[in-house]
Amino acid sequence: MEENDQGAQRPDFIPEVGEEAVDAAPCSPCTVLTEQEQAELHSELQKVEDEIQTLSQVLAAKEKQVAEIKRKLGITPLNELKQNLSKGWHDVTTSTAYKKTSETLSQVGQKATTAFSSVGTAITRKLEDVR
Template sequence: CEPKSQDLAKCFLDSEPLREADEDAASEVHLNNSTMTEEEREEIQQELVKLEEEIGTLKQVLSSKEKQQAELRQKLGITPLSELKNNFSRSWHDVQTSVAFKKTSETFSTAGQKTSAAFSTFGSAITRKLGDMRKPEANVLC
């Protein structure tokens, strides 16, 4: 695969995750290092050098892209603080519009209304009792 700037990811990145078979093969090469021919060893060494060069190229491309990203963000006035603020606002909005938040909010609202009604009823009962105690005929009967 010949690397071109547009196809670096396709060229260098393996879409398949490392499988057990690959790990076993790697350990076999390491264990059987002494039985490897000089030609095989040289071939693997060349492959390693090539891979290290490709990694270096990818690091340079990534660094260049990160610099370009930083410049564009700066031109747009996007600072880390403003980005954090936007992410927080977006996340808070997502929480507020979630079904779980709405149900919890409704539950607390209902509980608050019931608690308020209970205190109101309790207050009315206390007021009535105090009013009854102030009446002179009520005190005589007690």
């Protein structure tokens, strides 16, 4: 197969998502539309684009409303961050994995303490024997 240095796509390549899929789709004879079908599709396209615009405006208005309510309640971004961190830490510390890890580390710590104590006792005895 010969590679094309100009970066052109294969004619049978069709991206799966997004506008690129529409732009790259080859036009085959079986998909030729009548003028009426094209007009209907253009009309439908315009309606969907209008709906998207309306929804964007509604979303922006709702975001302003949320910000205003939070401001009135005294909820600041810093407070929200603190709450999120606190909740996240709580979720971590109550997880099974955290509990198991904590128990294991506690046991390891106890064993290490016992081992160091034994080594310290042995060193003390040796030093007493040397005197």
